[in-house]
Amino acid sequence: MADQKNSAGEAFASWRDWVAQSETQVNKLLNDVMGTEGYTRILGGLTKVFVSMQKNTGEALERYFTALSLPTRSDVLEVGLRLSVIESRLAAMETLLARMAGGNASSVQSVAAVPRPPRTKKPNAVKEGKR
């Protein structure tokens, strides 16, 4: 009677178990296939195709934009790189200025107004030992 109650009561439990077990088994099965040299060779080939497509598309678009006298991705990247250099130099100048002013040598000022608690905390074991 108890068995009947359990099996009737958890109608979805066995289905949930089945999902979990199936996931493990199918993952393992597919991983076994994916672990073969043949799969690695195919994957390597597909990656090459993906990379070549990306590269060719990029180059074609670059030519297209150049023909239209529009900035290409390389141009934008070049500007980005120069901006990074300017950012770095600004950060260095900020640091230098902060040092000269005797302040914290940080390129981004922390919220100094936020009070810091004292660094006096002891581990609980030490505290309990003292009691």
Added chain:
Amino acid sequence: MSATPGAVDSSIAARVRAEIERTIQRNIKGLDYLFSSDPSMGLTPKDTIYKKGTLQLYHYRPLSEEIYRVPVLLVMSLVSKYYILDLTPGQSFIEFLLKQGYDVYLIDWGVPRPEDSRLRLEDYILDFMPDCIARIAADSGEPDISMIGYCMGGMLAIMYSALFPKLPLKNLVCLTTPVNFDGMGLTRQWTDKRYFDVDRIVDALGNVPPELMLASFDMLRPVARVAQQIRLWDNMWNDDFVKSYRMFDRWANDQIPFPGECFRQTTKELMWENKLYKNEFELGGRAVDIRNITVPFLGVMAEHDHIVPYESAKELINLVGSSDKRDIVLKGGHVSMVAGPNASRRLWPELDGWLSERST
């Protein structure tokens, strides 16, 4: 004693009723799910104390009345977003550390820009990390520091600690950190140098696109996404489950590009040659000898980690030169180190017990 037929019938009826209610809730909340935005994460109050390119060094505002003397620096992986360490109040590793009385800093590497494809491990270990650690010393006024590295962040922490053993590192904690790349399982197989043309990828694309990273992680557990969708539907009535699912799902899909040169270096020198494990790895002409690490060390691994398999992480404790060292092996997977019930109920208190004794 056995149940009477009437009692069994009412029990069945109650359960059927519960399933019907759940089905209704699934439909109602399923619609909510489709039309609501992703949950916000990484909200623990913090200040950015240093910025360089995409790198940001955060200082989290303390949440206790007194803090341990030694600040803690969390080093994140290069290939995932930092907010997995700060999911939501009550499920945040960072919030836990703050409440336990630690002064917490975090290096967020940010999302690499196309021009960052030239960055190599040397840039991270010999330039960015020392810079951040100097800033922390200036900000906290404390010379010592404890480092906690997660995944590839642990690897960066190891390399830094091995190269600068005389710097004031007090403790080192590595969460699911690969060191023996022969144990990387399918990832190693798929990057077999006979078939995997890393030069072509980096030369053509610069940074490795996040789609490629996500596809490789997904391939490690090919049907996991389908099973997760089924579980989501099954638990759609449960608000806590749905919230948790959405947070993890958002993080798992929120992949970032891998800086190209760093990927080339990692693939060739670590994945193919396994140089870090063999004690042959060099950065800037200096040997990265893990035996140089002599500070107290805690290594944590997950038994069912499919991204950093146990086999690739287990040897780390034998390589470090520390006399005070310990490892913990958990039952869960890769993310269960830093988020979820396994982390909050088991690992975090254990980590706190270990670190607190060494943080004064």
